[in-house]
Amino acid sequence: MSLDLKELLVTDIPTQNGGFPADHTVAVLGGTGPQGRGLARRFAQAGLKIVIGSRSAERAEAAAAELAEATGGSVTGADNLAAAKAGDVALVAVPWDGHGELLTSLAAALAGKVVVDCVNPLGFDKQGAYALPVEEGSAAQQAAAILADSTVVGAFHNVSAVLLDDPEVESVDTDVLVLGDDRAATDLVQALASTIPGVRGVYGGRLRNAHQVEALTANLISINRRHKAHAGVRITDI
């Protein structure tokens, strides 16, 4: 691996928002979907430079223009490949269907970067949501297997897209569990999560323990149904 994260992080670059470097561009792949769009909105509000990626450059540019106007932030749009190239850090917020294929096509563009997988492999039927089996163990582990030259972190699985993307919601009452095997990368993503008002980025364990955090979204969907809520998760005693 050619990546030197320590070099990337230990610099004189001004940081903000609890340590996330202010000059980093965050690519949000799948940024026109509800989860990606909500995250892009919050990061733009926090003053981060955002590039929204989508299969269609046009739709990405339209979403970016809207978010730039709504937030007053720096948001541009591009197709997923151009966005992956432009980002210092890349979030993967695409549907599970096609996840592996997309990442394979972006592997070279994402080499040397921190890639944050936010994908929940879920199925839906009359009884609600349920976790789909993943050969590699989890979406995050699939990403790590494909992106051998990137540092993959799992995060943002359980945060409500509805709350993130609602400009009336000032603060989102949830922790974000951050999973990964590289301390500098998980620290960076914890700082990224903590740029969202109300949110705390919490280290949640190694990548091999990502599956249950992805799958927990099915339980939150059940809770949302029962309570007509947008449930989140807080970790207590820390």
Next chain:
Amino acid sequence: MSLDLKELLVTDIPTQNGGFPADHTVAVLGGTGPQGRGLARRFAQAGLKIVIGSRSAERAEAAAAELAEATGGSVTGADNLAAAKAGDVALVAVPWDGHGELLTSLAAALAGKVVVDCVNPLGFDKQGAYALPVEEGSAAQQAAAILADSTVVGAFHNVSAVLLDDPEVESVDTDVLVLGDDRAATDLVQALASTIPGVRGVYGGRLRNAHQVEALTANLISINRRHKAHAGVRITDI
């Protein structure tokens, strides 16, 4: 003039503690282990009738005598089979190793009852804890497959045994996710969880979504290591 609410609840209404029936005996199978013992302590403190089960009747009786003295509650001990027979509701808090075998031997005694599986199938190595694969999907689903004549609910997976069993800890800051396919049974177990000060029993979805809640304990162990804490989980927005 003020009403004596406690007296009113005990004498005129056959329930207490948010709906858990006051005359129910709760069997805690594996009640000499840390998790079972901690739960037995809290339920005894709440005024519930407890029978601790263990492989060894003697060890169960010794643990019961100690808890009865410490809590002033009603706690007896027996071997697992006698405890299963005595309980109106049975908690399964045994090690994952031997879980299926034990339940097979208790199936007749547990027929017609609500059985609460609290077991986390985890492995441990130098890198910490990780979820073990379970053929039936989860420990709770394995219990349901074996106990065809019982109503199986999953709960108490993520609550710290250390906090439960510490008499100095007055209130435990966590929710308990309750999983099951039978509304009356999940309601009953939510009420049971809520007898513990600080704890809220929260419906967490169907039994097919139990795996990730069991496995999440591996993440909490990682969090505990990082923070030297006894982490728990709260669900927000409900």
